[in-house]
Amino acid sequence: MPHSHPDWDGGWLRQAIRLPSPNFGPRPAQACIDLIVVHSISLPPGQYGGNAVQELFTNRLDWDAHPYYQQIRGLEVSSHFYIRRNGELWQFVSADDRAWHAGQSHYRGRDNCNDDSIGVELEGLEGEIFESAQYDALSVLCRMLAHRYPIAHVAGHEHIAPGRKQDPGPGFDWPRLQSRLDLPSRCFPQFTTPLRGQ
Numbered sequence: 294m295p296h297s298h299p300d301w302d303g304g305w306l307r308q309a310i311r312l313p314s315p316n317f318g319p320r321p322a323q324a325c326i327d328l329i330v331v332h333s334i335s336l337p338p339g340q341y342g343g344n345a346v347q348e349l350f351t352n353r354l355d356w357d358a359h360p361y362y363q364q365i366r367g368l369e370v371s372s373h374f375y376i377r378r379n380g381e382l383w384q385f386v387s388a389d390d391r392a393w394h395a396g397q398s399h400y401r402g403r404d405n406c407n408d409d410s411i412g413v414e415l416e417g418l419e420g421e422i423f424e425s426a427q428y429d430a431l432s433v434l435c436r437m438l439a440h441r442y443p444i445a446h447v448a449g450h451e452h453i454a455p456g457r458k459q460d461p462g463p464g465f466d467w468p469r470l471q472s473r474l475d476l477p478s479r480c481f482p483q484f485t486t487p488l489r490g491q
């Protein structure tokens with residue numbers, strides 16, 4: 294009998310709502326999946342609770358449904374995970390596979406962070422704060438990922454694509470996440486002043 298893991302079905306987390314995206318590919322052979330990339334997204338920006346993000350990640354978004362979508366028309370992207378404002382966890386791509394969330398990027402001495410990272414989108418907006426339920430879900434997710442993959446770094450999209458991306462932005466409380474994980478501070482980006490401390 295093959296060993297059945299209680300939390301994982303291959304690279305799929307059992308507790309997540311599974312919505313497979315066509316936007317993925319294989320990782321390079323020998324990829325060391327040691328980085329979690331935290332993002333924020335909402336569609337239209339700042340509007341929460343709809344299904345547009347899930348539609349975007351599965352190439353089903355109606356580009357004519359909102360003027361903002363003209364800016365992203367035809368975009369084919371994905372993330373491994375998505376955490377809604379209430380903490381609900383979705384998964385679109387097996388964490389064993391390569392999702393399309395990072396774009397041109399560089400971190401811990403390596404380019405093309407899609408190759409060897411796991412992307413987690415938080416429903417939110419750059420500059421806005423995030424919900425306690427999202428920190429709870431993200432902390433649990435990071436712990437589960439660290440059990441399956443050799444996670445050594447957690448960073449924001451803004452840290453792996455500086456100047457090009459700003460998410461999750463200054464409203465994300467990095468010390469709060471760090472305090473919930475068993476990872477030393479060197480695993481996290483150099484902190485800018487957290488919003489909570491201001």
Ligand SMILES: [Zn+2]
Pocket residue numbers: 331332333394450458460
């Ligand atoms: Zn991002």
